[in-house]
Amino acid sequence: MQSSVGQALRGAVRSGKDAARKGKRGDVWRGMRLRRVKEAGRKAASCALHSYGEVRQFFLRSPCRSLDRMLFALDGGQGDTMIVSVAWVRMPVAAEAERFRTLVDLDGTGNVSPLAAGLVGAAGVTFTGRYYDSRRDGKLVVVAEAEPLSGRPAPELLDGVAEVLVELPPP
Template structure:
């Protein structure tokens, strides 16, 4: 994505007003503290643990899962009815032009075993996907999720999937992985 386009789409990412809520702490400590914040639904605090701030968000609640799935994941959903699909997309940045997008997808099922089965199919790279909301939902273009910075978990009868990807500048691999790891703990969107 071109820098000018990102700056226009995410104007709050060039102000430099991000506060480090854990100065001098390691990524492991930041991740642990961010998970606690995420579990409480405190997104601002969660991102602040990584010296980042939320710039934009888009959330969509749906009941149709097949249209949002591809490959073997779609095949699985054709045999195992989903009860709800919630997708969220967050743009976050450090206030110095470095930005990432985080996708969180929650798929509800009638039984926990259905959610677990879907997770087993979805976590295999190249098996298909539960598509994140498109970048256009945040006014961004020119990036897609690679699946390299990914985490998932089962929350009762719900499969929760999170992915993170750089959209501008540079965020290190460890931070992107940690962002996905903590974002799966956000409560219902």
């Protein structure tokens, strides 16, 4: 039987996904009982320059059309803070987007490099891929990763935040 806390989080994730799809970030934060501390975003022309591992090799063979990246520093209260990286990769055709998503979803193949965590006051954070989600919508692939910054954010919350923020439309 799922705990009431787990059920509440699942409900917050469901409603958070709906708000995220509509681009309503404020509703996402409120629904998940988070406070946005800081955010930063950048556009890039080259995915190969902003990726590593096999993912970089993929982009050298199949360049992306555009790359948008954002970082969010979020406060869950009671000293629990987290950082979330979101990358929106637009490929020339849907088949290449599917190949990219298949590759990036495999553990150990690399990823799009997150923006420098220092942009949101979280220098030194390493993204591990533990709290990860991705989605594809035609030519667009979105990748989201969360990591704890301070305190002990629940693993279910970190997973839920990645699951929700992957639904955000490109900035």
